[in-house]
Amino acid sequence: MRVTQGCFSxxxxxxxxxxxRQVQYCLGKGWAVNIEFTDDPHPRNxxxxxxxxxxxxxxxxxxxxxxLNECRKVYGDRYIxxxxxxxxxxxxxxxxxxxxxxxxxxxxxxLDRHEANGRNIRYTTKSYAVDxxxxxxxxxx
Amino acid sequence: MNxxxxxxxxxxxxxxxxxxxxxxxxxxxxxxxxxxxxxALFRVTPxxxxxxxxxxxxxxxxxSTATWTVVWTDRLTAxxxxxxxxxxxxxxPNSPGxxxxxxxxxxxxxxxxSIANLSASIIGNVFGFKPLKALRLEDMRLPVxxxxxxxxPATGIVVERERMDKFGRPLLGATVKPKLGLSGRNYGxxxxxxxxxxxxxxxxxxxxxxxxxxxxxxxxxxxMEAVNxxxxxxxxxxxxxxxxxxxxxxxxxxxxxxAKELGSVVIMIDLVIGYTAIQxxxxxxxxxxxxxxxxxxxxxxxxxxxxxxxxxxxxAKWMRLAGVDHIHAGTVVGKLEGDPATTxxxxxxxxxxxxxxxLEHGVFFDQNWASLNKLMPVASGGIHAGQMHQLLDHLGExxxxxxxxxxxxxxxxxxxxxxxxxxxxxxxxxxxxxxRDYLHEGPEILAKAAQTCTPLKSALExxxxxxxxxxxxxxxxxxxxxxxxx
Numbered sequence: 001m002r003v004t005q006g007c008f009s010x011x012x013x014x015x016x017x018x019x020x021r022q023v024q025y026c027l028g029k030g031w032a033v034n035i036e037f038t039d040d041p042h043p044r045n046x047x048x049x050x051x052x053x054x055x056x057x058x059x060x061x062x063x064x065x066x067x068l069n070e071c072r073k074v075y076g077d078r079y080i081x082x083x084x085x086x087x088x089x090x091x092x093x094x095x096x097x098x099x100x101x102x103x104x105x106x107x108x109x110x111l112d113r114h115e116a117n118g119r120n121i122r123y124t125t126k127s128y129a130v131d132x133x134x135x136x137x138x139x140x141x
Numbered sequence: 142m143n144x145x146x147x148x149x150x151x152x153x154x155x156x157x158x159x160x161x162x163x164x165x166x167x168x169x170x171x172x173x174x175x176x177x178x179x180x181a182l183f184r185v186t187p188x189x190x191x192x193x194x195x196x197x198x199x200x201x202x203x204x205s206t207a208t209w210t211v212v213w214t215d216r217l218t219a220x221x222x223x224x225x226x227x228x229x230x231x232x233x234p235n236s237p238g239x240x241x242x243x244x245x246x247x248x249x250x251x252x253x254x255s256i257a258n259l260s261a262s263i264i265g266n267v268f269g270f271k272p273l274k275a276l277r278l279e280d281m282r283l284p285v286x287x288x289x290x291x292x293x294p295a296t297g298i299v300v301e302r303e304r305m306d307k308f309g310r311p312l313l314g315a316t317v318k319p320k321l322g323l324s325g326r327n328y329g330x331x332x333x334x335x336x337x338x339x340x341x342x343x344x345x346x347x348x349x350x351x352x353x354x355x356x357x358x359x360x361x362x363x364x365m366e367a368v369n370x371x372x373x374x375x376x377x378x379x380x381x382x383x384x385x386x387x388x389x390x391x392x393x394x395x396x397x398x399x400a401k402e403l404g405s406v407v408i409m410i411d412l413v414i415g416y417t418a419i420q421x422x423x424x425x426x427x428x429x430x431x432x433x434x435x436x437x438x439x440x441x442x443x444x445x446x447x448x449x450x451x452x453x454x455x456x457a458k459w460m461r462l463a464g465v466d467h468i469h470a471g472t473v474v475g476k477l478e479g480d481p482a483t484t485x486x487x488x489x490x491x492x493x494x495x496x497x498x499x500l501e502h503g504v505f506f507d508q509n510w511a512s513l514n515k516l517m518p519v520a521s522g523g524i525h526a527g528q529m530h531q532l533l534d535h536l537g538e539x540x541x542x543x544x545x546x547x548x549x550x551x552x553x554x555x556x557x558x559x560x561x562x563x564x565x566x567x568x569x570x571x572x573x574x575x576x577r578d579y580l581h582e583g584p585e586i587l588a589k590a591a592q593t594c595t596p597l598k599s600a601l602e603x604x605x606x607x608x609x610x611x612x613x614x615x616x617x618x619x620x621x622x623x624x625x626x627x
């Protein structure tokens with residue numbers, strides 16, 4: 001299974017050079033890039049953990065890549081994404097987000113069906129990984 | 142031709158009998174529109190022999206206080222305030238016999254927050270007026286004071302993206318085909334395949350309501366199974382526009398409530414349900430955290446011909462006020478009417494906070510939207526993966542690209558069709574962000590992406606020669622260099 005959140009998940013995993021060009025695009029737009037990681041990639045888990053603060057006032061993608069590699073050293077067994085924030089009026093939101101690191105094995109999600117009234121079914125999407133405690137969800141780390 | 146006022150004043154103005162509209166105070170070339178006035182721009186085609194000024198003054202009169210004869214009861218009112226004032230008439234470039242008439246209306250002529258009232262005033266009476274051969278409402282300037290009386294899009298582009306967790310690229314959709322005849326179970330199959338393959342949305346067609354072959358509850362139940370299954374399979378939020386269009390408001394509310402109960406993130410309505418019904422559903426959508434998709438069913442009956450009707454740019458403005466979140470606004474390259482410059486104008490109206498007057502895009506006025514939510518335009522009808530670079534160039538990234546046939550007609554199946562579109566899109570965005578000249582290198586970028594994606598390769602092969610190159614019937618009247626001082 002491959003989690004296809006983010007802007008480029010249907011393409012082969014981006015190389016660091018490709019990541020760097022996307023980051024440069026964001027910085028060129030004046031957006032602040034943030035590195036976020038999680039081991040709970042549920043589609044409605046909005047708040048991945050932040051690797052420090054969004055990198056405001058940065059001009060060179062190299063700095064972001066350096067931070068990404070630091071993050072990978074610690075959380076390389078988890079999902080890591082880049083999110084770019086636009087503070088301009090009328091947006092004030094994420095403008096680009098893409099996954100830059102994945103666990104080796106992506107166990108994916110189970111769909112629980114709970115039969116309710118009539119033919120209604122209540123659906124729950126559950127990550128197989130979250131059956132284990134945080135930090136022990138992927139591989140043996 | 143903008144000569145001076147001919148208005149008769151004083152006692153003579155109210156002598157019983159018939160008086161020309163231009164003498165009754167509906168032609169005021171010296172009038173300076175107030176910031177709070179609503180301004181309408183009409184394309185007037187007078188009958189042969191009718192003075193264009195008189196024809197334009199008649200439009201102002203008949204869309205505000207006038208009737209065919211002088212009435213003394215005007216004198217019981219602040220009549221001068223309530224008269225719409227035509228303040229400018231220009232010949233339409235390269236169109237003999239046609240005139241642009243600018244008409245200003247005082248804000249007090251309109252009810253707050255009511256498209257029904259606004260449209261009943263501006264287009265309610267005057268389009269059948271005998272001295273005119275034809276009449277078209279081209280554009281409107283809506284003052285901030287009036288804009289602020291409307292809810293605006295229930296969700297808006299920013300919140301829709303946050304809720305769907307999709308940033309930085311157009312959203313992808315497909316209309317389920319065939320439009321008619323699928324059972325609920327078969328219908329849900331198409332939804333599942335398309336969403337699992339990589340689309341964000343699927344969509345009911347405008348005339349999928351509740352027919353003998355598939356009643357609405359069947360459709361909703363099977364569609365939500367499909368949405369949830371695809372969501373679990375991909376780890377992404379998915380949606381399907383459940384069309385709640387029905388014969389009565391009560392039926393529509395019932396269907397919308399059921400969609401909510403089943404956990405749908407989006408519902409859909411058709412333009413033909415009427416402005417008031419649209420505003421009611423927009424309020425419902427805001428109250429119930431629902432994205433509201435509008436299919437512009439029927440609009441071409443009055444938007445397409447250049448000389449008569451209402452321009453789609455006006456409909457787009459009304460719908461942004463009315464509060465829908467999605468509106469079909471043209472593809473440029475697909476099978477339906479859409480000149481690139483005119484379509485650009487529609488997209489700007491949907492998405493910008495401030496529209497500059499741009500005559501070359503058919504936008505006649507500066508329009509301040511005063512932070513009203515942005516409305517997501519939808520491009521649907523005869524588009525395919527091979528056009529991705531052109532679509533991105535014409536339409537930008539805040540748009541839903543809907544490939545119905547271009548997904549479901551894929552030779553390797555619906556999932557493959559969806560994957561082809563998604564890969565083509567992501568490859569194009571990646572290239573654009575890298576600073577490549579994606580419009581010209583588009584075919585090359587797609588071919589490269591197809592090397593690692595067989596479905597894309599096969600899509601490019603099947604539809605490689607499909608284009609819809611016909612003359613547009615609705616284009617801007619001004620070349621890119623024209624400018625008109627206001």
